[in-house]
Amino acid sequence: MLDALVLDRVDFVKLLIENGVSMHRFLTISRLEELYNTRHGPSNTLYHLVRDVKKREYPGFGWIYFKGNLPPDYRISLIDIGLVIEYLMGGAYRCNYTRKRFRTLYHNLFGPKRPKALKLLGMEDDVPLRRGRKTTKKREEEVDIDLDDPEINHFPFPFHELMVWAVLMKRQKMALFFWQHGEEAMAKALVACKLCKAMAHEASENDMVDDISQELNHNSRDFGQLAVELLDQSYKQDEQLAMKLLTYELKNWSNATCLQLAVAAKHRDFIAHTCSQMLLTDMWMGRLRMRKNSGLKVILGILLPPSILSLEFKNKDDMPYMSQANEIHLQEKEPEEPEKPVKEKEEEDMELTAMLGRGNGESSRKKEEEEVQSRHRLIPVGRKIYEFYNAPIVKFWFYTLAYIGYLMLFNYIVLVKMDRWPSTQEWIVISYIFTLGIEKMREILMSEPGKLLQKVKVWLQEYWNVTDLIAILLFSVGMVLRLQDLPLRSDGRVIYCVNIIYWYIRLLDIFGVNKYLGPYVMMIGKMMIDMMYFVIIMLVVLMSFGVARQAILFPNEEPSWKLAKNIFYMPYWMIYGEVFADQIDPPCGQNETREDGKIIQLPPCKTGAWIVPAIMACYLLVANILLVNLLIAVFNNTFFEVKSISNQVWKFQRYQLIMTFHERPVLPPPLIIFSHMTMIFQHLCCRWRKHESDPDERDYGLKLFITEDELKKVHDFEEQCIEEYFREKDDRFNSSNDERIRVTSERVENMAMRLEEVNEREHCMKASLQTVDIRLAQLEDMMGRMVTALEKLTGIERGETTKIRSRTSSDCTDAAYIVRQSSFNSQEGNTYKLQESIDPTGEDPLYEVTRKK
Structure with missing residues (x-):
């Protein structure tokens, strides 16, 4: 099996598995590591990936490199593979090979053989454990490792490990084969x-x-x-x-x-599949049962809380795939229905049924049972309020309304005169930004990765998180300057004015939830990336004209930073059509006389000034016509690319939005501070009771x-x-046109081959029949000759017999033997000898004919 895997013999591996080879018993840690270190098979990038991961994870490992490569005798370990998998998967993914339990097991199994490798892996601080029963602790959980157990060296899901090996080693057929097996x-x-x-x-x-x-x-x-x-x-x-x-x-x-x-x-x-979207839709609505005008109903429920009671909610049976965190919370929070009111209502219904008469008794009982069941399924008022405010769609509109209010207050403080001390409106805006910063910190701390540095890295991978961080820091600088005396207060106000630009752009993220506006936001992002490449080309053309123009028209300028501005200022605005016609070729040289008789003294002409209009014409031709139209063509291509997949793009972005609001607290900034205080209080209570929640229970994502x-x-x-x-x-493959054509062509080829064989056999039969006919003709000729010869022989024998009898009758007394030899002419040259014998007893003579050659 190991040779078949190393040599990439998929058919042989399949044959071995079909004949009862157990992959669970075959695959061990050492064999899997040997497979990763094999030099056979197609070329792959695993060696380069291990080298890059080593440089990234272990900076002290750099001394072992020679010219940026791993040592030629370096042996890749499974922990290296785990680091590679985590690097490729990204985010908060944690491979089993890098977990503490596996590292401890690996250390105890192979540590004495590779002390240097263990130091490079960062495991030199681990305390060596003696063989026997081992115990490690992580998050207050004890994990027992029995090194004497023969199953400890095997994998619970061997086909998982082998498929990952085949993928990393770029063995596609083998990977597809292992994908079909296992769970x-x-x-x-x-x-x-x-x-x-x-x-x-x-x-x-x-x-x-x-x-x-x-x-x-x-x-x-x-x-x-x-x-x-x-x-x-x-x-x-x-x-x-x-x-x-x-x-x-x-x-x-x-x-x-x-x-x-x-x-x-x-x-x-x-x-974008229907199954995924149905799941996301149920998660987006929470336990609310709404189909049409859901946004208006939610906004009405937020502004008028009593209207929440008129909304319909789903039961637990309608959401069997809900997240475990919500299910546990429902089991804890949802009170049981009291029995007394139900019994009282049942008695009242029974009395009403008796009053209606016996004729309608059966139908009334059915209605009564249905009403009782429906009352058992009713959700309490407190549960309705809780489920309403915890639905992601309600959180979205709650945050959106709060954000719009924040922007209106921000508009007010930048448009009106700024006083010495912040007004009430400004304090609300400051509290909004401050609590938003606290929420960002909570998102980092509550993210999936275990280490703080990894949490920050994962959080910064989101574009809006980076821009939010910059905007919050910029606002903080503006607020500090705003609290100072003049002129620093004015600088702070300017920072406010610049900062509000971003918070308006931030509305584009809210538009992503809309089915029609979401794809356009995606298009804007892609077009911005395309435009960045275009700006580099435009910058080259712009500088070539701007530097030449500035140097020719202003040859006597002193060193100053204004020169950089003058290089770009006029050429840049020329791209948008402002050509500054009065400055293209200004009059110079001799004095000019106006109509009123006044003489105007003109500046002297610059050397080479006539070149500027010529190069300006070339510049406008390239910039305004060529490059701008090229940019429009690129934008057009991007538009059609995104338009063709706009529905998929919107559905993919919708997942991110739903998960974001699913994990956020109920109250928006600045009221979110109360939610944070509640979380801290709950956490402290759990720590005080020494019943810290399990990591799985703290996971509020869409997980079952x-x-x-x-x-x-x-x-x-x-x-x-x-x-x-x-x-x-x-079945589809066999019924496809290509496969049917292929099968038909094979059948036609088989029929043609069979026809050729039939033709060959026919020719052989004809040749054999001709040979048989020739031989039969020869035999017929020979038979005819033989018949003729026999007829002649028969006639001669009869004549001779008559002569002999006549002679014997006359000379019977004279001789005892009469021997007569006769020669007959025949085609074959045969001679016959006739011998006559007379029996002394007196019997008839016996004639014997012998053939001699």
Whole structure:
């Protein structure tokens, strides 16, 4: 099996598995590490990835490099592979190979053999443990490691590890084969899609051969297509189980979900699928049951809280795939219905039923049962209020209304005269920015990564987070200056005026929730990136004209920073049509006489001034006509590209928006400070009671925690979907036109070959028949000759017999033997000898004819 894996023999591996080879028993830590260190197979980028990760994670490792490369005898460890996987997956992904439990196990199994490698891995501080039962602690949880257990060296999901190995080693056929085996096929496809896409990006960044990047992108698309088709197949069979597939926790994949893996891979088709969108829609609405005019109903509920009671809500049975955090909260908060009011109402209904008469008794009882069941399903008033304000759609509109109010107050303080001390409106704006900064800090601390530095890195990967940080810091500087005396107060006011520009641009993020405005916001972002490349080209053309113009027209300028402004000032505005006609070729030289008789003294002409209009004409031709139209063409191309996938882009952005507001507190800034105080109080109470919540319970994302039986049911359902998917795929392939044409052509070729064989046989039969006819003719000729010869012989024998009898009758007394030899002429030259014998007893003579050659 190991040789088959190393040599990339997929058919042989398949044959071994079909004949009963257990991959669980075969795959061990040492064998998997040996597979990663093999030199056989196609070329891959794993060596370069390990080198880059080593430089990034362990700066002290740099001394071991020679000319930027790893040592030739360096052996890649599984912990190196874990770092590579985390680097490629990005975000808060945590590989099992880098977790403390695996590192401790790896250290105890292979530590004495590789002390230098362990130091490079940062494990030299770990206390060596003796063989036997080992215990490690993390987050107040004890993990037992029994090194004497033979199963400790094996993997619970060997096909997961082998598929990741095949993907990193760029063995696509082997990866596809291992994807078909084992559990969690959808998660494996998404992980492989992300890994291939990240490796393609790294290959393009490292200036490798373009074929490597293209091949990896092609592999990524293949796995992405498999994930989408599997999701579609599962959604057709069972919608609820398909949604559980998207939201249940994947313990072997960094405790993520399939939906989170698809977002990490930026798989728009997967997120845009109907199953994913139904799940996101239910999450967006929370337990609210609204179809039309949901925005107006929510705004009305925010402005007029009593209208919340008129809204419809979903029951727990309507949301079997809701997140575990919400489900636990519902079980804790939702009180049981009191029995007494129900019984009293039942008695009242019974009395009303008796009054209506016996004729309508049965129908009344049915209605009564339905009403009792509906009353059991009624949600209490407190529960309605809680669910209303915790729905992401309500949070969105609550934050939006608060943001609009904040902008109106910000407009007021920058448009009116600024007093010595801040007014009430300005204090509200300051409190909004201050509490918003606290919320950003909470987002960093509550994010998934464990280390603070990693939390900050993940948080800064979001574009709006970076811009928010800059805007908050700029506002803080303006506020400090504003509290000072003049002229610093005026500088602070100017910073306010500049800062409000960003907060208006921030409204574009709110537009992303709209189905029609969201794609346009995406287009603006892409066009801005295209324009940055265009600005570099425009800058070259602009400087070439601006420097020449400034140097010719103003040859005697003193060194000053104003020269830089003068170089760009007029040429830049010429791009938009302001050509400054009066300054193109101003009069100079001799004095000019006006109509009124006055003589105007003109400045002397600059040397080479006539060149400026000529180069200006060339500049305007290139800048205004060529480059501007080129930019318009680029924008047009970007527009049509985004327009074709606008629906997918909007659905993908919708996920980010829903998850953002799902995790935010209920109250918007500046009231959000009360939510923060409540969180701190709850956390302190938990610490005081020494019942710190489990990390899974603190995860308020779209994640479903299920039992082992439910997990087995989901895995069985996924395997059935895979079997059904491949069966339908084979049927579609066999019924496709190309396959039917191929099968028909093969049949025609087989028929042609058979016809050729029949023709050959026919020719052979004809030749053999001709030979038989010739031989039969020869035999007939020979038979005719033989018949003629026999007839002649028969006639001669009869004549001779008559003569002999006549002679014997006359000479019988004279001789005892009469021998007569006769020669006959024949075609074959045969002679016959006739011998006559007389029996002494007196019997008839016996004639013997012998043939002699």
